[in-house]
Amino acid sequence: MKLKIAIQGIKGSNHHQVAKDYFGDDVTFVECSSFDSLVDHLINKTADKGVMAIENSIAGSIIPNYALVFHKNLHIIGEQYLNIHHNLMVLKGQTIEDIQEVRSHPMALLQCHEFFKNYKHIKLVEDVDTAETAKRIQENQLRGIAAIAPKVAAELYDLEIIHSEIQTIKDNSTRFIIVKTQNKALPENEINKASVRFITDHKRGSLAAILNVMSDCNLNLTKIQSLPVIETPWKYSFFVDVTFEKFKNFSKAKALLEIMAEEFKVLGEYKNARIL
Numbered sequence: 001m002k003l004k005i006a007i008q009g010i011k012g013s014n015h016h017q018v019a020k021d022y023f024g025d026d027v028t029f030v031e032c033s034s035f036d037s038l039v040d041h042l043i044n045k046t047a048d049k050g051v052m053a054i055e056n057s058i059a060g061s062i063i064p065n066y067a068l069v070f071h072k073n074l075h076i077i078g079e080q081y082l083n084i085h086h087n088l089m090v091l092k093g094q095t096i097e098d099i100q101e102v103r104s105h106p107m108a109l110l111q112c113h114e115f116f117k118n119y120k121h122i123k124l125v126e127d128v129d130t131a132e133t134a135k136r137i138q139e140n141q142l143r144g145i146a147a148i149a150p151k152v153a154a155e156l157y158d159l160e161i162i163h164s165e166i167q168t169i170k171d172n173s174t175r176f177i178i179v180k181t182q183n184k185a186l187p188e189n190e191i192n193k194a195s196v197r198f199i200t201d202h203k204r205g206s207l208a209a210i211l212n213v214m215s216d217c218n219l220n221l222t223k224i225q226s227l228p229v230i231e232t233p234w235k236y237s238f239f240v241d242v243t244f245e246k247f248k249n250f251s252k253a254k255a256l257l258e259i260m261a262e263e264f265k266v267l268g269e270y271k272n273a274r275i276l
Helices: 014-023 035-043 063-071 106-111 130-139 151-156 206-216 247-260
Strands: 003-008 027-032 049-056 075-083 087-090 101-104 123-126 145-149 160-163 173-180 193-199 220-228 236-243 263-270
Touching: 003 014, 003 035, 014 027, 014 049, 014 075, 014 173, 027 035, 035 049, 035 063, 049 063, 063 220, 063 236, 063 263, 087 130, 087 151, 101 106, 101 130, 106 123, 106 145, 130 145, 130 151, 145 151, 151 160, 173 263, 193 247, 206 220, 206 236, 206 247, 247 263
Parallel strands: 003 027, 003 049, 075 263, 101 123, 101 145
Antiparallel strands: 049 173, 075 173, 087 145, 087 160, 193 236, 193 263, 220 236
């Protein structure tokens, strides 16, 4: 039986591309309209693993997804980086002058904002997904409407790219995490990155003490993101990514942090995808 991979969006989306890069083509893709739906498929076992965007090099963290991973007790078992290429696509035979609206995911619109300053006649409209907008244009033969989507979406849905690489910053990449409902899919000797969540007490220097422990254990902090603890106003949790050369260094840090932190949880232990 083929592995079932849940993706946010449909075929032709960036999530679809990442899933293909990570798992190959011999899988079944479960298309999800939202990240909440993706998580539901994992919990209900209608999907085996999921691909979830977590941060972008321009727009920063996708904060709700940190909360989803923690509150739904998911485990990060891998990661993948994707260079983002935004392309403006339409029904064949149209030009930029024919376009009244451009519809796409809010993040895509944000990342291409500078391009559209030269086209004041075009209205930018937020939509649920990049590839889904492209598919809808073809299915409903929507003239005067353009989508911002990956190149593969134009190929899948028979659209014409009238402007390519329209993102403001060309070096634009997104980090995706691979999640499932069970932890650790790799042997310890292949694990060199981890994601953790912790809460400190309100004593002065509590956060600094925890960060010092990470440093003393030879962990390299690559990401720190704070989120409010909804149940306790004005209290914050910290989501941290660390890399390390030896798993025993991380094990030592874990043992210390479990004692020092008010709450501590490992969200995933996996392989660093940025190692060249």
